[in-house]
Amino acid sequence: MNVARLNMCHGDREWHQKVISSVRRLNEEKGYAVAVMMDTEGSEIHMGDLGGAPAAKAEDGEIWTFSVRSFEAPLPELTVHVNYEGFAEDVRVGDDLLVDGGMARFEVVEKLGPDVKCRCTDPGLLLPRANLTFWRDGSVVRAKNAMLPTITSKDWLDIDFGIAEGVDFIAVSFVKSAEVINHLKSYIAARRISDIAVIAKIESIDSLTNLEEIIRASDGAMVARGDLGAQIPLEQVPSIQQKIVKLCRQLNKPVVVASQLLESMIEYPIPTRAEVADVSEAVHQCADALMLSGESAMGRYPDKALSVLSSVSLRIERWWREEKHHEPLELEDVSSSFADKISEEICISAAKMANKLEVDAVFVYTKGGHMASLLSRCRPDCPIFAFTNSTSMRRRLNLQWGLIPFRLTFSDDMESNLNRTFSLLKARGMIKPGDLVIALSDMLQSIQVMNVP
Ligand SMILES: Nc1ncnc2c1ncn2[C@@H]1O[C@H](COP(=O)(O)OP(=O)(O)OP(=O)(O)O)[C@@H](O)[C@H]1O
Ligand SMILES: CC(=O)C(=O)O
Ligand SMILES: [K+]
Ligand SMILES: [Mg+2]
Numbered sequence: 001m002n003v004a005r006l007n008m009c010h011g012d013r014e015w016h017q018k019v020i021s022s023v024r025r026l027n028e029e030k031g032y033a034v035a036v037m038m039d040t041e042g043s044e045i046h047m048g049d050l051g052g053a054p055a056a057k058a059e060d061g062e063i064w065t066f067s068v069r070s071f072e073a074p075l076p077e078l079t080v081h082v083n084y085e086g087f088a089e090d091v092r093v094g095d096d097l098l099v100d101g102g103m104a105r106f107e108v109v110e111k112l113g114p115d116v117k118c119r120c121t122d123p124g125l126l127l128p129r130a131n132l133t134f135w136r137d138g139s140v141v142r143a144k145n146a147m148l149p150t151i152t153s154k155d156w157l158d159i160d161f162g163i164a165e166g167v168d169f170i171a172v173s174f175v176k177s178a179e180v181i182n183h184l185k186s187y188i189a190a191r192r193i194s195d196i197a198v199i200a201k202i203e204s205i206d207s208l209t210n211l212e213e214i215i216r217a218s219d220g221a222m223v224a225r226g227d228l229g230a231q232i233p234l235e236q237v238p239s240i241q242q243k244i245v246k247l248c249r250q251l252n253k254p255v256v257v258a259s260q261l262l263e264s265m266i267e268y269p270i271p272t273r274a275e276v277a278d279v280s281e282a283v284h285q286c287a288d289a290l291m292l293s294g295e296s297a298m299g300r301y302p303d304k305a306l307s308v309l310s311s312v313s314l315r316i317e318r319w320w321r322e323e324k325h326h327e328p329l330e331l332e333d334v335s336s337s338f339a340d341k342i343s344e345e346i347c348i349s350a351a352k353m354a355n356k357l358e359v360d361a362v363f364v365y366t367k368g369g370h371m372a373s374l375l376s377r378c379r380p381d382c383p384i385f386a387f388t389n390s391t392s393m394r395r396r397l398n399l400q401w402g403l404i405p406f407r408l409t410f411s412d413d414m415e416s417n418l419n420r421t422f423s424l425l426k427a428r429g430m431i432k433p434g435d436l437v438i439a440l441s442d443m444l445q446s447i448q449v450m451n452v453p
Contacts, residue, residue, distance in 0.1 A: 001306055002398040003169070005037045005291065008158045009046075009129060020165050027395075033405055035168035035395035037199070040155040042173030043148035044227065045132045047099070048081030055127050056080075058104045058120045066097065066106075066132075067115045082132060088114050090143040096135040099126055101230030108134070133230045140231050142205065150180045159184070163193060168395045171199040171222055176206035178217035185217075195392040197399075199256070202244055203227035212247060220399060221248050226259035226293065238281075245285040252334045252377050254399045257282040258291035262308060266299035271308055279309060280316045286379065288401040321381050331377065342445050343371045350438050350447050351378035357449070360435035361385055364442075365410065365417055369393045371442035376400040385430070387421055404430075414444060422452055 004023050006016045016038075023034050047066075050056055051073035058064060065079045068087050075081070084090075088111060091097070097106040097118050104124030110117040134141050150172065151159070162170055172184060181198055188196050200207070200214045203224035207214055215221050223241045232240070241257060248255035261279050262271045271279075282290055290313065295305040331348075335341040354362050361383045366372045372386040379402065386397050387408040397405040406424065411417055418439060425431045435452040 001034060003035045003037050003289065005039050005171070006167075007039045007293070007297070008155070009039075009041045010297070013158070013161050016161075017165065020167070033391075033394045033398055033407075035398050036165075037169035037171055038158065038162040038167045039171040039201070040151060040158060040173045042150060042155065043084075043145075043152050044174060045082065045084040045087065045145060047126065047128070047130050047132060048083065049128045050080065050126065051075040053128075055125050058099075058106070058123055058126055060120055060123045062120045063109070064106060064118050064120060065115050066118055069114045080126065082116075084132075084145060084148075086144045088116050090141065090145060091116055091134050092136065094136070095141065096121075098133050098135060098230060099124065100130045101133070101226070101234075103127075103130070131227060131230055140205070146206070150174055150176055151184065159187070163188065163191060163196065166392070167196060168392060169197050169199050169220075169399070171201050173201050173224070174204045174207070174227070175200040175202070175214055175218075176204060177210050178213040181214060181217040195390070195396070197396055203231070205231055208232070208240065211244065212251075215244075215247055215251055215253055218253060220254040220256070220288075222256040222258050222291070223287075224258050229259075241282070242285055245282075245287050248288075249286055249377065250332050250334075252373060254288040254373075254401070256289040256291050256399070257285075257287040259293055261290055262292065262295050262305045265301050265305040265308065266294050269301050269304055271305075276308075276312055279312045283313045283316045284320070286401070288376075289399055334374075334377075339445075340370065343442055344374050346440055346445060346447055347371065347374040347378050350375065350440050351380040353447075353449070354380040354382050354438055357436065357438075358382075359438050359449070360452075361431055361437045363387065363418075363421060363437055363439040365408075365414075365440065366442045367410070368442070369397055371440060372397055372403055372405070373400055375440065376402050383430075385421070385425060387417070410443070414441060414446070417441075418450075419453075426452070 020036055023036055026032055027034055066082050068082055068085055071081055091108050093108050095108045104126055105122035106118035107121050108116055109119050181200055185198055197219035199220045199222055200218040201222045201224045223244050225237055229237050245255050262275050264272050290309055292305055296302040335344045359382055362380055363385050364372045364375050365387045369388055375384055383404055384402050386403045386405045388394055389410050391407050394405040394407045397403045431452050433452050437452060439448045
């Protein structure tokens with residue numbers, strides 16, 4: 001596990017604060033560098049809490065009331081609260097109402113003031129705070145709800161909390177434009193904080209329309225397939241995932257593939273074959289990170305799900321390396337300055353050399369993390385050990401493919417940096433005397449090839 005995501009849709013700040021403390025404590029005690037990502041709630045339309053019930057079953061033909069009124073628990077029979085004030089105004093008789101993208105489906109039959117009467121057409125389980133979308137003539141309706149803010153007043157409070165807690169990433173739900181990313185980044189910068197990265201969650205139709213400018217403005221992106229699949233026809237999700245991952249790789253932004261990777265493991269100790277194939281495909285597409293949701297948040301086998309994710313990814317990567325199945329991607333230049341261009345060329349050459357010489361590892365010494373990310377982008381066959389002088393940079397590097405980050409107090413003498421890192425990694429059994437390694441430094445803009453003493 002490299003990153004812990006806190007979904008601010010659930011739990012209160014006190015609860016999230018405890019999770020952050022546990023992650024930080026384990027990092028201290030065990031020497032891990034697990035980063036914390038806060039994921040905003042945003043203004044999605046969802047059901048209320050079901051009055052404390054863990055779930056409710058909607059049966060075929062039943063008439064349910066979806067209401068914008070608030071209720072005291074227990075809720076009246078066959079009634080759910082809807083969080084979006086404009087819901088009763090926006091829906092029309094005849095619309096399809098989908099819970100969680102179709103886990104249960106209703107047809108709107110009557111509007112009565114704040115209450116909307118709906119007939120269940122696909123029976124299913126309603127979970128607390130489940131996502132709601134309504135569809136008309138085959139597409140999701142984006143009426144006034146499309147005008148809802150991306151970052152709500154509650155989200156700003158969560159963001160303040162995240163900044164105060166020193167989270168490493170803020171993932172913005174339902175991003176519609178690059179402006180909102182820039183707005184959040186300037187808010188963070190105005191507080192003289194330089195070490196929170198902003199990740200755009202691609203999960204709405206607007207985010208697809210403005211995809212490239214959103215990704216350019218962000219420090220990374222997430223293919224949030226859960227909500228995406230509720231907003232566009234499901235059969236479009238695989239090609240859009242591929243497009244987003246490819247674009248992120250071209251622009252050198254880390255990309256996370258999220259949701260339902262191992263959904264069946266919420267209940268079962270092993271995944272389906274199809275899920276294993278889905279994980280393999282995301283790895284093949286060169287995603288930087290794969291994310292669990294329900295599997296780890298409330299599933300029965302969170303640790304097993306994580307180890308399946310890890311073993312499937314490692315196995316498929318090893319297979320591609322052995323069979324030389326790489327699809328060489330023509331990487332466009334990403335650097336804007338000449339100094340960056342030098343780093344980029346160094347990394348491309350180093351990755352090529354590493355593969356040709358079959359070296360045991362590449363070491364990258366990087367102050368701002370940029371050279372490590374450029375190297376990660378080239379996907380060399382061997383492990384990449386990244387050394388940086390900041391603990392928070394170390395944690396952020398964890399989101400990028402293949403990097404094994406460490407913190408090191410740099411000295412001006414490269415020889416001394418090398419020797420200290422050799423000792424560190426030898427002590428951990430990660431390298432051994434005689435190993436062939438390549439070392440890159442963004443301070444010296446250098447490539448060295450050497451044997452570990
Ligand atoms: N902190 C939590 N406590 C209990 N259940 C949780 C928690 N976080 C998530 N869950 C459950 O895990 C499942 C997945 O969560 P959910 O659907 O909200 O997340 P998601 O799709 O990953 O992200 P988002 O809400 O950002 O779209 C849901 O059934 C949800 O109720
Ligand atoms: C992760 C997330 O937000 C989604 O899949 O919708
Ligand atoms: K969220
Ligand atoms: Mg979502």
